[in-house]
Amino acid sequence: MRALVIGGDGYCGWATALYLSERGYEVGIVDSLVRRHWDLQLGVDTLTPIAPIQHRVARWKELTGRSMDLYIGDITDYPFLQETMKRFAPDAIVHFGEQRSAPFSMIDREHAVLTQVNNIVGTLNLLYAIRELCPECHLVKLGTMGEYGTPNIDIEEGYITVQHNGREDRLPYPKQPGSYYHLSKVHDSHNIHFACKIWGVRATDLNQGVVYGVLTDQTALDDILVNRLDYDGVFGTALNRFCIQAAIGYPLTVYGTGGQKRSFLDIRDTVRCIEIAIANPAEKGEFRVFNQFTEQFNIMELAQMVKHVGAGIGLRVEIQHLENPRVEKEEHYYNAKNTQLRSLGLVPHCLSDSLLDSLVHFAIRYKDRVDKTQILPQVTWR
Amino acid sequence: MRALVIGGDGYCGWATALYLSERGYEVGIVDSLVRRHWDLQLGVDTLTPIAPIQHRVARWKELTGRSMDLYIGDITDYPFLQETMKRFAPDAIVHFGEQRSAPFSMIDREHAVLTQVNNIVGTLNLLYAIRELCPECHLVKLGTMGEYGTPNIDIEEGYITVQHNGREDRLPYPKQPGSYYHLSKVHDSHNIHFACKIWGVRATDLNQGVVYGVLTDQTALDDILVNRLDYDGVFGTALNRFCIQAAIGYPLTVYGTGGQKRSFLDIRDTVRCIEIAIANPAEKGEFRVFNQFTEQFNIMELAQMVKHVGAGIGLRVEIQHLENPRVEKEEHYYNAKNTQLRSLGLVPHCLSDSLLDSLVHFAIRYKDRVDKTQILPQVTWR
Numbered sequence: 001m002r003a004l005v006i007g008g009d010g011y012c013g014w015a016t017a018l019y020l021s022e023r024g025y026e027v028g029i030v031d032s033l034v035r036r037h038w039d040l041q042l043g044v045d046t047l048t049p050i051a052p053i054q055h056r057v058a059r060w061k062e063l064t065g066r067s068m069d070l071y072i073g074d075i076t077d078y079p080f081l082q083e084t085m086k087r088f089a090p091d092a093i094v095h096f097g098e099q100r101s102a103p104f105s106m107i108d109r110e111h112a113v114l115t116q117v118n119n120i121v122g123t124l125n126l127l128y129a130i131r132e133l134c135p136e137c138h139l140v141k142l143g144t145m146g147e148y149g150t151p152n153i154d155i156e157e158g159y160i161t162v163q164h165n166g167r168e169d170r171l172p173y174p175k176q177p178g179s180y181y182h183l184s185k186v187h188d189s190h191n192i193h194f195a196c197k198i199w200g201v202r203a204t205d206l207n208q209g210v211v212y213g214v215l216t217d218q219t220a221l222d223d224i225l226v227n228r229l230d231y232d233g234v235f236g237t238a239l240n241r242f243c244i245q246a247a248i249g250y251p252l253t254v255y256g257t258g259g260q261k262r263s264f265l266d267i268r269d270t271v272r273c274i275e276i277a278i279a280n281p282a283e284k285g286e287f288r289v290f291n292q293f294t295e296q297f298n299i300m301e302l303a304q305m306v307k308h309v310g311a312g313i314g315l316r317v318e319i320q321h322l323e324n325p326r327v328e329k330e331e332h333y334y335n336a337k338n339t340q341l342r343s344l345g346l347v348p349h350c351l352s353d354s355l356l357d358s359l360v361h362f363a364i365r366y367k368d369r370v371d372k373t374q375i376l377p378q379v380t381w382r
Numbered sequence: 383m384r385a386l387v388i389g390g391d392g393y394c395g396w397a398t399a400l401y402l403s404e405r406g407y408e409v410g411i412v413d414s415l416v417r418r419h420w421d422l423q424l425g426v427d428t429l430t431p432i433a434p435i436q437h438r439v440a441r442w443k444e445l446t447g448r449s450m451d452l453y454i455g456d457i458t459d460y461p462f463l464q465e466t467m468k469r470f471a472p473d474a475i476v477h478f479g480e481q482r483s484a485p486f487s488m489i490d491r492e493h494a495v496l497t498q499v500n501n502i503v504g505t506l507n508l509l510y511a512i513r514e515l516c517p518e519c520h521l522v523k524l525g526t527m528g529e530y531g532t533p534n535i536d537i538e539e540g541y542i543t544v545q546h547n548g549r550e551d552r553l554p555y556p557k558q559p560g561s562y563y564h565l566s567k568v569h570d571s572h573n574i575h576f577a578c579k580i581w582g583v584r585a586t587d588l589n590q591g592v593v594y595g596v597l598t599d600q601t602a603l604d605d606i607l608v609n610r611l612d613y614d615g616v617f618g619t620a621l622n623r624f625c626i627q628a629a630i631g632y633p634l635t636v637y638g639t640g641g642q643k644r645s646f647l648d649i650r651d652t653v654r655c656i657e658i659a660i661a662n663p664a665e666k667g668e669f670r671v672f673n674q675f676t677e678q679f680n681i682m683e684l685a686q687m688v689k690h691v692g693a694g695i696g697l698r699v700e701i702q703h704l705e706n707p708r709v710e711k712e713e714h715y716y717n718a719k720n721t722q723l724r725s726l727g728l729v730p731h732c733l734s735d736s737l738l739d740s741l742v743h744f745a746i747r748y749k750d751r752v753d754k755t756q757i758l759p760q761v762t763w764r
Contacts, residue, residue, distance in 0.1 A: 078491065109460065109506070109507065109510040112506055112510070113503055113506055113507075116502055116503075116506065116569075116573075117499055117502070117503065120498055120499070120502070120569075121495055121498075121499065124491070124494055124495055124498065124562075125491070125495075128491040128494070151551050151553060152549055152550065152551035153544060153545075153546040153547065153549045153550065153551045153553075154546060154547050154549070160544070160546065160556075162535060162542070162544055162556075163535075163545070164535040164536060164542065165535065165536050167534055167535045167536070167715070168534065168535065169533050169534035169535045171533060171535075171556035171558070172556045172557065172558065173556070174542075174544075174553035174554045174555070174556050175554065175572065176553070176554065176575075177572065177576065178576075179576075180506075180573070180576070183569075183572050183573055183576060186569075186572055187498075187502075187565075187568075187569040187572070190557065190559070190565050190568055190569070191498075191562070191565055193558075194559065194560075194561075194562070194565060197709060198709040198763045198764060199764065327579060327580040333549070381580045382580060382581065
């Protein structure tokens, strides 16, 4: 089975490409490498020194004998996408190839427009390419749990059955995203749903929670295969950033009260969820939505866990509440469903002291690379 | 009070600009004139010969003494938009400035991408310009009833209160749009809602039904002020197109069974609804949604009415069922609410034989301009 991983040079994409390759899939990687360019523009960098994608792919081949096809280009360039689809002929497309940072999208008008145009046009192009060149191909699209926002009712998986004035319908779950980035994912979901309806595209929208961790069995094999790990105010996400802050003796930066509750998963579960989605494709014309996370925490709970683990290894970890740069509820109801991936075989890696301990130790190994001036949030929603 | 009408050279925009000017508003018109360019590209034309916008504005001044400011440019060009906003300093912005045809958006990938990028970027630019230059300004944005699709429950105005697992919330009404154009309006709605939340923008989203009719008290004053009237397969909409078909002895083209039920309003009510929205601005931070229509019909009902009126003036009108070029339900539940504009003072012009009679006679006057090769739908959804 042939799986094309778009955004295969990124944090989730690289781990997924290696995992699928290891599991016997024929893997193609598509990446424009623009994320590395944005890092340069913003003056930020991954904690870990990541090798060029060409070296990564070559090293994987040396170590395992498994080769992966590499297509450097941008899916917003339709002729490039057509040529890639013709040459690789995928059975499944895993689409990580989007601008994925909420703060990046909120920097200014230009970044908001860049994010929405890049993500929407890339996904529209993919839908047209599937229709034109491989209509049976299964699109596995990365969405985000942030599409739902924080409604005062349970969050279902993509759809909700509504009773109203004596009638009933199963409708798309209402979306209340919290940034221009999250909005772009909502727009994608609506566009894909429509393409499934009119063209019979088979698609799975994976509304993923916040991913933490860095090592998978594959990326841990060799330094050249190491994954990126972001800690800066633009691309760094809560739990990974806390572990790095603990490692370097920087206070854990909690935005507001820290009562914001979100969904989380280990990167080892991300790669497994992708495999489950590919191995169990959506029906023709089906727009299937899975909520891809394993546990829910609020931000203060995570900070306390990291502080506790840090104390266990002799680190003095402080927690600092910053004025919240985002516009979001800090105390709210939150209860999301995630039964579908479990019922298809996902066995979660739950968050544990030992995972946090190893992540902090991993961060300590690279702590001399940290640029402390990049940690605080500099982008505000207002 | 100063009202900037974006898309003021278009069918609804031109009628609105004149109406507001007549009612004593200081009116500015913004238009890129790209719609006239698209007509040229597609080889289609309005039934009525419309004067250049500069002549239209000059004639209005001659006849009424009222001047309107004219800004020729594209709101996707941010420096142009900034300059326009600074010079005109609007109290209200009426935003008609979008690609507004479903078939146009479905021509091919390029037109889908053009529609979504044009509409989304224009609206994002407006939101940033309001935030930057006139944060108190009221944005009156044209959406469409097509954002809702045809759910099996009543369609509310923008929001729905959902009970679920013993809890309750008022949520954005779920959207199931039926073309890449309709999707672009859904994307706009989500983006505007977010801007209201984070920046305190005041906005009214007018989910308008299908507009019919051509004359308003103002556009009827003079031939130079005449409004456009589209009958072609791309820009022509159901009822207007039927009247023109009756006038020239062309069968009324009903797509599929004609059981598709939709919301409609007279263009004289469009202009009044805009005035009502402007005169009763949304609160700071409020994303207000009105359903802007007066009556609901299915397509066969409209065809039968036109056939009946045609017979009364000696025209032999046939009804022809075409294979439906769209993907849509032809038999379905449809019941939409429209109480808010009524409660603010809208007194509808209901569809009548006399309106249809005058519309058919109006079409007869221009019937030599009809290009019959442009009537049939040439764009299919599949």
